[in-house]
Amino acid sequence: MNKTDIKDQEVTKNLSNFEFFFKADEKTLLRDLKLAFGPELDRLKNAYSIRDSPGSEPTILSPSNILYNKEYDEINRTLVGILTLRWIYNGEYDVLVAAQPEHIRLSKDSFTWLRGLVLDTIKGSDDLLTLITSMIINDLGKDPNLASDYHKATGLDISGDNHDAILYKAVQNGMVPSLDRLNPEQKADLLRGLELGAVFNYGQLAQAESPPASLKSLVRFSSYKKAVEMHFIEQVLDVASAAGHMDWTCAKKLVEPIILTYQITHNIVMEITNISQSEHSLHDRYDQVLVYRAQLLSRKGFTQLGVKDDNERAFLRLLCMGNASDLAHANLFQSTWRSLDEPIRNLLIRALNNDGSPEEPAVQPTYMPAFLTQVYKSSNGRIGGQHALNSALRYLARVMTLDKALTPNGTIILERSVLEVVKTTIQTHQFQDDPTILESIAVPEGQVALHIRDLSSVDL
Structure with missing residues (x-):
């Protein structure tokens, strides 16, 4: 040796x-x-x-x-x-x-x-x-x-x-x-x-x-x-x-x-990997994360939101992705959400409520939390930051729009990473000066993150 x-x-x-x-x-x-x-x-x-x-x-x-x-x-x-x-x-x-x-x-x-x-x-x-x-x-x-x-x-x-x-x-x-x-x-x-x-x-x-x-x-x-x-x-x-x-x-x-x-995600995972647990659907387990966000913000004086209404549930997913844990942050997201053109907001409501299946694949916007956090910080949380966040949500709507005809058969989740957009656009002075620059940025190519062949049979 x-x-x-x-x-x-x-x-x-x-x-x-x-x-x-x-x-x-x-x-x-x-x-x-x-x-x-x-x-x-x-x-x-x-x-x-x-x-x-x-x-x-x-x-x-x-x-x-x-x-x-x-x-x-x-x-x-x-x-x-x-x-x-x-x-x-x-x-x-x-x-x-x-x-x-x-x-x-x-x-x-x-x-x-x-x-x-x-x-x-x-x-x-x-x-x-x-x-x-x-x-x-x-x-x-x-x-x-x-x-x-x-x-x-x-x-x-x-x-x-x-x-x-x-x-x-x-x-x-x-x-x-x-x-x-x-x-x-x-x-x-x-x-x-x-x-x-x-x-x-x-x-x-x-x-x-x-x-x-x-x-x-x-x-x-x-x-x-x-x-x-x-x-x-x-x-x-x-x-x-x-x-x-x-x-x-x-x-x-x-x-x-x-x-x-x-802690909530740990409980969810432990339940799913313990086959003797009660028969809650994966959808219901997932919603525990959204319910926690609603409770967190409600305790701080924000409007009580629920997961039964599609509009509120989609908005809760957005608040989670945006790491909104205080009242000022949540209020900015809410005012921006309400200011979106109705077709854009409806598109996001549909996409953010899509669980993902071979019949209707869902998009996973990877690095979107970093994207939205950087957008929020670039505006320093100002009310004027609504302009930047509006552009960001319009871009998110494009990222989450999926053409089923161009998606491989059997896809359940298609992943689109916005990391390069964060590095080359969001973190630049050009974006801070004119957030509408996102309108000229292409949607990232997608990669199949979950395919039907990857799974055992389990009800969602």
């Missing part, structure tokens, strides 16, 4: 050792992570990210600066997720919430719930190493080189797939070396989590970005509770680190409204 193999074994042993992982000083841990996952972190240097409005960064060095003397957004995000796991396990509530706005700060009750879930799921060294590996590789699909390397290796072009599907296919092809240090059981659990992530995303459910038919893909995971729980924790930690490229001192995005929504 050469010195490199011996060093790798030592580092792997450290990272799967509870005493080391949760108690070592942060710089020592980060350096061991670099030693263990160097090729994966190198890929993250190329990954894309979305930044909020410029703000003051912490004065302490970021994780990527400690390791590479340079800022790499996705490396910072990924490693802040790892640090968040330590904060949760060690009960460091004050560290986790340090820079969170007070009115939406994660409550101690929610922190206790999350910590309990982590302690119940991560039982031993195998679980710990599996989770760390899953977190490190989670965003590798955002590196465009991974898809191009896959194409070189297989001759298949997967560049149009979402980044979760790209990662899953690359792992299946043996292109992510860190999985080689896992034992067969660990690797199987991680692969099941990746397979789940390729067809279902907790965040997309929490933000009502995906239609109800997306829940159908969960049914085949009913025998893999451990993998499902591990994937949920990994996804929550991903949310916790979502602002880690701008503030690496805390879990800035893991705020109370978000964790409460994730």
